[in-house]
Amino acid sequence: MNALDQAIFVAGHRGMVGSAIVRRLKAIGYTNIITRSRKELNLLDQQAVHQFFEQNKIQQIYLAAAKVGGILANNTYPAEFIHENLMIEANVIHEAHKADINKLLFLGSSCIYPRLAEQPIREDSLLTGQLEPTNEPYAIAKIAGIKLCESYNRQFGRDYRSVMPTNLYGPHDNFHTENSHVVPALLRRFHEAVENKQDEVVIWGTGAPLREFMYVDDMASACVHVMELEMSSYQRYTQPMLSHINIGTGKDCSIKELAKLIAKITGFSGKLVFDNSKPDGTPRKLLDVSRLEAMGWQSGIDLETGLNNAYQWFLENHQKART
Template identity: 75%
Template sequence: MSEANAQKVFVAGHRGMVGSAIVRRLETLGYSNIVTASKDRLNLLDQAAVHSWFSEHKPQQVYIAAARVGGIHANNAYPADFIYENLMIEANLIHAAHHADVQKVLFLGSSCIYPKFADQPMREDALLTGVLEPTNEPYAIAKIAGIKLCESYNRQFGRDYRSVMPTNLYGPNDNFHPENSHVIPALLRRFHEAVKAGDQEVVIWGSGNPMREFLHVDDMAAASVHVMELDNRVYASSTEPMLSHINVGTGVDCTIRELAETIAKVTGFSGDLLFDSSKPDGTPRKLMDVTRLKALGWEASIDLESGLRNAYDWFLNNEHGVRS
């Protein structure tokens, strides 16, 4: 066992889609000292409790995958919850890690940190160059604050706190709620229910023309561990001063129409796809520039159809436990 694999690693948010994938990845790589804490054991909104937990368990690496997340409806309905809870979670964890002398932290952000009208594909240096998408601005501001927390502890205390910004994620342990889920789990569930009901058509919001990039969560986990394990000199050489975050994506996008057609294939739906152009399309294109990540020796390996089949299999095996 390597020295790195023997380190005590704390994965915050281990029951979520990303956190559970990181735990799986670490276990596959032979990490034998992974610690987690469920909500009933550790309230990440409680600063004193978080500091006490770090003092007791003394992790050597921390992955911050814990967050309050949701789709457009949830972001619009609960903006105060989204900004408050995410700010508190990341601030409590990063500050407690510093006080417990944890040198290595990986903070997981979101592609929504970039301006609504950022040039495509979106480069890391697009951060703070324009206005954010209004529907998820509170969440985005919290994630930007997490990046700046990491940068600030690095500058002031010499820490090695890194940030990765994933594109749209999907896969096992996703949220398949009919109202609060993101586009892939929402469509997987809708097509699945259409097949069960024998429906001959499925209506999809918008024109189907907007382009989006999607990354399987197991690829995200692999990229996260890869970035965490990079030698500090290699990581530092890949980032500009005051710009410590790295995009994680496939570098490839597709139209919502193409996505829906692939999901229809995966779920066995043979009816018609109807696109309701009276509904808003949102941003025409959102694609991450992953040049920096590729230069650091990592790129995605799970193609969209294979990833969708994996996500759908998980849904079928967990249908009765899926949030509804």
């Protein structure tokens, strides 16, 4: 059988991450990509997931489905964030094992690491300190996903891999001004400020925190690269007792620098006001991507190029963008 004919299930294909993985797989030439909408397959329903894997001969899974959001959403809906993410990953990973599906890639988040982890953050920093309180429930769910993969690998010899992407942005992002992450929220806020001829834009926090941002198609390229590595090559960089790999650019910038760049891209020339009463979150979060680079992959899309691409997508899809 041609490797490009393998049946690949991308869970969460309508989201920003899942849709980017589908684009990458198609660009490489994979022809049998299987997707299901939330209405067609509720990943919170274990029996539905069981039946889906029984009825479809899946050979690989990219587990990109998740409940995600920014600081406000994580603070407001902690129960939903921990419950839904735990249920999705437990159902998919366990039922994949029961269906004898041997290859799976679980997508986590850089928020799994301690709030004050040494920078840049290495993979072995996991579980060495306290998490950032504003997104702790989400982070714990993602840590559980990593440990699920590790556990099925150890006990059953599965090839379940995990990647921890940095902060992502790009097509199909959530552009809600309050419940989204910082890049799409600011893109929309500055865009509307220009439309409404506003003199200033208010930005949460002090602007001092340092963040790493990665264009989602860049991340998808890295995910497929990690998934396609021979087992011996993958194990060389994930042993002992690690199943996850950081995915990022290796570069960061302050929120203030980000805001200035987005103002430039959207054509906003007014004043930037930083609301110090709002939380900053983690002071700095930069991933150590030396393992990923040693595996033969490096980021190829710089921040300004990626932001321009993301803004162009927003302009072209303004009516259907999640706002």
